[in-house]
Amino acid sequence: MNQNTIQKIGFGFLSFSVIATISFLFIIIFFIAARGIRVISWEFLTAGPRDGMTAGGVAPAIVGTFYLTLGAIIFALPLGIACAIYLCEYSPKGAVVNIIRLSINNLAGVPSVVFGLFGLAVFVKFFNFGASILSGSLSLGILVLPLIISATQEALLAIPHSIREASMALGATKWQTIKKIVLPAAVPGILTGTILSIGRVAGETAPILFTAAAFYLKGYPKSVFSEVMALPYHIYALMTEGVYPEKQTAIAYGCSFILLVLVLLVSGLAIFIRQRQRSYYHG
Amino acid sequence: MDNLPIKMRAHGVDFFYGQHHALKNINLDIAKNHVTAIIGPSGCGKSTFIRLLNRMNEMVPNTTLTGKIYLDCLDILSPCIDPAEVRRRVGMVFQKPNPFPKNIFENISYGLEVNGIKNKQLIEDRVVESLKKSAIWDEVKDRLHDSALRLSGGQQQRLCIARCLAIQPEVLLFDEPCASLDPISTRKIEELILELKKDYTIAIVTHNMQQAARISDYTGFFLLGDLIEFDKTEKIFKAPHDSRTEDYITGRFG
Numbered sequence: 001m002n003q004n005t006i007q008k009i010g011f012g013f014l015s016f017s018v019i020a021t022i023s024f025l026f027i028i029i030f031f032i033a034a035r036g037i038r039v040i041s042w043e044f045l046t047a048g049p050r051d052g053m054t055a056g057g058v059a060p061a062i063v064g065t066f067y068l069t070l071g072a073i074i075f076a077l078p079l080g081i082a083c084a085i086y087l088c089e090y091s092p093k094g095a096v097v098n099i100i101r102l103s104i105n106n107l108a109g110v111p112s113v114v115f116g117l118f119g120l121a122v123f124v125k126f127f128n129f130g131a132s133i134l135s136g137s138l139s140l141g142i143l144v145l146p147l148i149i150s151a152t153q154e155a156l157l158a159i160p161h162s163i164r165e166a167s168m169a170l171g172a173t174k175w176q177t178i179k180k181i182v183l184p185a186a187v188p189g190i191l192t193g194t195i196l197s198i199g200r201v202a203g204e205t206a207p208i209l210f211t212a213a214a215f216y217l218k219g220y221p222k223s224v225f226s227e228v229m230a231l232p233y234h235i236y237a238l239m240t241e242g243v244y245p246e247k248q249t250a251i252a253y254g255c256s257f258i259l260l261v262l263v264l265l266v267s268g269l270a271i272f273i274r275q276r277q278r279s280y281y282h283g
Numbered sequence: 284m285d286n287l288p289i290k291m292r293a294h295g296v297d298f299f300y301g302q303h304h305a306l307k308n309i310n311l312d313i314a315k316n317h318v319t320a321i322i323g324p325s326g327c328g329k330s331t332f333i334r335l336l337n338r339m340n341e342m343v344p345n346t347t348l349t350g351k352i353y354l355d356c357l358d359i360l361s362p363c364i365d366p367a368e369v370r371r372r373v374g375m376v377f378q379k380p381n382p383f384p385k386n387i388f389e390n391i392s393y394g395l396e397v398n399g400i401k402n403k404q405l406i407e408d409r410v411v412e413s414l415k416k417s418a419i420w421d422e423v424k425d426r427l428h429d430s431a432l433r434l435s436g437g438q439q440q441r442l443c444i445a446r447c448l449a450i451q452p453e454v455l456l457f458d459e460p461c462a463s464l465d466p467i468s469t470r471k472i473e474e475l476i477l478e479l480k481k482d483y484t485i486a487i488v489t490h491n492m493q494q495a496a497r498i499s500d501y502t503g504f505f506l507l508g509d510l511i512e513f514d515k516t517e518k519i520f521k522a523p524h525d526s527r528t529e530d531y532i533t534g535r536f537g
Contacts, residue, residue, distance in 0.1 A: 093344070162381035166443070169339060170394035170450060171371035180393065185384045 029260065036257025039250050045258075049216060053238060054247040058255055063220055064133075064228030065202055065259070068212060071137025071224070072144060072201045077194060079141075080148030087149070088156040089178055101153075108146035113206035115143045120210040134224040136212020143207050144197040151193020155186040188274045195270040199263045205232040215241070231259045290315040290454055290484040291336055291373075296350035298331060298340070305331050307508045309350070313454070313501075318476060318485045320499035320516065322492060324531065327505040329488045330378075333456050336486065337373040338366040354454070371398060374447030378459040380439035382431035382446075387414075387423050390431045390442055394450040409449050417445035418475050437468025444475065455479065457487040461494065473498050492532055496520050504528045 047057035083104075091097045119139030129135045159182050167177040205213075213233035221228045238252040291313040298306035306328045313319045313336075321329040334340045335352060338359065352359050359369045383390050391410040400406060410427075414420040419441040423434070431442055440460060447455060457476070461469040476485060476498050489495050495502050496516060503513040504525075512519060512528045523529045530536055 169375040171367040172397040
């Protein structure tokens with residue numbers, strides 16, 4: 001076979017892979033949207049469930065997911081960024097740091113239900129926070145910490161050594177260099193990590209199963225110590241419990257659709273911010 | 284050295300990267316308000332040497348330095364000296380232009396801010412003054428708030444020079460400042476260096492021997508970590524003392 005034919009087959013395979021991947025994505029979005037959009041109404045977005053989960057809306061679950069995600073990010077973002085800065089910029093290079101890095105990467109691979117059990121044992125029981133927004137947010141936060149740390153590390157490593165040198169050569173301290181030069185330049189990369197984390201946190205079910213989520217609640221959470229409803233858990237509950245599967249399945253698709261839209265909106269916003277930063281920082 | 288006032292002096296300097304003996308017993312004086320060029324083939328230690336003069340090499344792990352380096356009468360290697368203080372007095376322009384990913388104004392004001400200057404008016408005056416001194420003011424005066432990364436390579440390098448000048452150093456170190464620039468930008472930088480030597484003491488590492496001949500008053504030739512010859516530039520290029528210097532400047536190797 002001549003080289004051009006081989007090249008064509010190669011490119012053909014590569015473009016097929018891309019098309020296949022994109023098709024799956026669109027099929028999922030289309031499938032969820034087609035089934036979910038039917039049940040979306042003003043009431044669905046603003047009211048609580050009624051008639052044994054077969055009618056009404058899912059507003060408390062939307063609000064709950066919002067609180068849980070916000071709480072997890074508030075907890076994990078500063079901690080993760082600080083941790084990454086230490087590992088990248090300050091820690092002495094060597095075996096210990098490599099082991100720490102490896103452990104963090106491994107933490108990212110731990111099944112999410114394990115974080116749920118951990119949250120139950122530590123936050124719910126040991127610290128006695130009970131099943132609450134606080135316990136759920138902390139469990140979700142620990143789950144995304146590795147994601148935020150590795151994204152931040154990547155972003156920091158991508159900042160050229162030459163601009164750190166330039167800063168130090170002007171008599172800046174290492175701390176000033178990191179705060180005023182390295183971190184601002186790393187913001188787009190860190191944002192990418194944050195986007196991924198938000199999507200991950202909003203959609204996780206297992207970590208909140210034992211730590212925060214309730215099947216049905218009247219009204220909205222009053223404090224961080226309240227139990228909450230959450231979209232992913234609500235979907236799970238609708239599909240596994242109750243006595244009117246058809247009606248409940250329709251509502252579950254509605255919830256999925258809302259979850260999808262929320263995650264896409266957040267990602268879109270973050271990508272928008274990131275692009276603006278990028279075009280500023282990269283000329 | 285004709286009894287010129289000496290601004291910086293390296294005395295018996297040895298430097299190691301791990302086991303590698305990168306600089307061997309270097310003794311070199313840098314005359315005040317003159318341009319001193321450091322030439323030599325790649326890997327001869329010329330960049331290593333110049334980076335000792337503002338203590339940049341100590342950021343490289345696993346290195347050892349012995350000997351003395353003086354700035355005026357100050358022993359800059361003394362443990363009680365803050366390296367940041369040395370770097371404020373001895374500025375550096377690097378091989379590749381490395382502006383900060385900030386706007387043009389902020390690139391210059393940064394050095395002032397990290398050194399504790401808060402007076403807005405003073406900062407603004409210094410920014411304008413340094414841009415003018417670096418012969419880039421006319422090109423950027425209408426877009427001080429544009430990203431510095433949109434400037435051309437030559438403009439970026441002059442911006443980096445302006446950034447150094449803003450904190451009013453006494454010595455300027457140039458580490459192959461024109462290595463990535465076209466001939467026109469190179470000429471602008473050379474003219475600038477000749478202009479700057481009125482107010483500053485300058486040391487420049489260069490690969491380009493014509494450049495050394497054009498702009499320097501003194502030239503040191505490094506080879507494999509040794510300072511082979513150090514003399515007036517004229518002397519080095521017209522009647523070198525050492526045959527290795529002659530071989531290098533006539534292009535027989537390197």
